[in-house]
Amino acid sequence: MHPNAATARRKDNTFTAALPTQMYPDPRNLPSPLDTARIVSSSQQLSKEPMNWAGDMDGVARLRDRDCFMRIYDHFMPRLCVYLRGLGAPEAVAEELAQECLLRLWLRAAEFDPAQGALSTWLYRIARNLHIDRVRHERSWTLVQAAVENAAAADVLDRSSAEQFADHARLRQRINELSAVQARLVRMSYFEAKSHGEIAQALGMPLGTVKSHLRRAFLLLQSKVGGAS
Amino acid sequence: MNPHHHLHESTLMSYAAGALQAPLSIVAGTHLEQCPHCRQRLRDAEALGSALLEQTQPVLDDTRRETLRAAMLAQLMDVDPPAMPPPERQAPPERPQADPEYLPASLHPYFGDSLASLRWRWMAPGVHCIRARQMPSLIMLKIAPGKCLPMHSHGRSELTQVLRGSYNDALGLFAPGDVADLDAEVEHQPVTAPGVPCICVSALDAPLVFSGWLARKVQRFVKL
Secondary structure, three states: OOHHHHHHEOOOOOEOOOOHHHOOOOHHHOOOHHHHHHHHHHOOHHHHOOOOOHHHHHHHHHHOOHHHHHHHHHHHHHHHHHHHHHOOOOHHHHHHHHHHHHHHHHHHHHHOOHHHOOHHHHHHHHHHHHHHHHOOOOHHHHHHHHHHHHHHOOOOOOOOHHHHHHHHHHHHHHHOOOOHHHHHHHHHHHHOOOOHHHHHHHHOOOHHHHHHHHHHHHHHHHHOOOOOO | OOOOOOOOHHHHHHHHOOOOOHHHHHHHHHHHHHOHHHHHHHHHHHHHHHHHHHOOOOOOOHHHHHHHHHHHHHHHHHHOOOOOOOOOOOOOOOOOOOOOOEOOHHHHHHHOOEHHHOOOEEEEOOEEEEEEOOEEEEEEEEEOOOOEOOOEEEOOEEEEEEEEOOEEEOOEEEOOOOEEEEEOOOEEOOEEOOOOOEEEEEEEOOOEEEOOHHHHHHHHHHOO
C-alpha cells in the first residue's frame, strides 16, 4: 500500500474517501473511545502500519475534539510507558510522565506542525526532555535544548506533511533491515539512553567500533529518508 | 555561517537519545545552534527514536490502562482551554548576530554571553583557558596565533567547537562554526592560523594523552 493511502485509513480498517483538504475524519463516523481501546488492544497488525495522525491532531487543535485526542492517547500512552521505563524510570514515574506528555499534546496541539515531522517524533522529544528534566534533573540539557530549538525554528523545511509521512513510513521499514549488531546498538542508545562508552563496556567492544556501527546504521536509515544529503 | 566539519553520526544519535554526557551535549548544542546541516540530521536521528517508540510492544494491563485513561479524561475537563486557531509561528527572538563578541546561547550559563567579558587565566605560553562554572570538563581555550600545540590524543571523546580564529591539523582547517569530534583513535597536533587568536570551547570526558615527555610533564602542572 502506498503510505499516503493511509491518510484515509481508519482504525476499523475501512477506507474513507477523504479529500486532502478535509483530512480529519468526521468524528460521528468513528468508533467510540471504548471501541477504539478494544480495537487497538486487540489488533497487533495495526502497530506495524504507520498511522497518519494529521486528521486527529487537526481535530484536537481546532475542534478540541476529545475522541480525536483519546485515539492518539490510546495508541501512544502504553508505548511511552515502555520507552520511559526502558530509560530507567520506575513504573509509577513512567506512567506519570507519559500522562503529562499527552496532556501537553492536548494543551499545545496548535503548535504541532506536520511539515516539521511526524507526531510520534514530537511526542518522542517531549518524553525525552521530560525524563531528562524530571528524573535526571539535568538543567544544563534543558537550556541547550531550548537554544537548539530556538535556532531550528528559523530553518526552512521544504518537505510537505505528506512527504514527511512517507519518509517516516520508509524509515520504519528500514529499521528492520539493520544488521543484528546495528539494531542492538541503536536500541541500547535510544531505549536505555546509554552513552557509547557504556555500550562499549557492556558489550566488550572497542569504542571506535561502536561508533562506526552506529554511523553505518544512521547512514543506511538516512539515505532512504527523503534523500536529504 | 556554513560549517565544514560536523558532528559524528554517533554523536548526533547520542544527543537525540538524550544519552550524551552534559559537557559534550553543551558543545554539541553550540555547534547545532550554528549548523543547519547538523540540525537536519538531528531531526532524522530523532525520527529514528520515534520510529523505535512506535515499534514497541505495549504491555499495560487492562485495568491499569482504564484507570489512567479515566484520569486523563478527567484532566481534560479541568484544563480545557478554549478552541483556538493555530497561532502564527512566532519568529524566534532577534539574535544579536551582528555582534561578533556574542557567544552561542548554549554557553551562556557557563561563560556569560560575550567573548569580550571573559576573564582568561594563563595556562601555558600562548595558551589561556577558562573552566566552566560547575562543569569542570567544559573549558574555553584561547591559543595565540601561529602556535603549535603538542601532539596529543584523547582519552575517550573530545568535542571542540571553534568560535574565533582557526587552526589546522591532519584533519584539515577548522574555522568558526566547525566542530572537531575526536576520540582516542585520533592523534593530532593543532597549529593555529596567523592573525587572530583561536578561541574554542571543548568538552573532554577523559584527560588528554600527550605523546611527548615534555608535554606530559607540563600537563602535571596545568591539569588538562
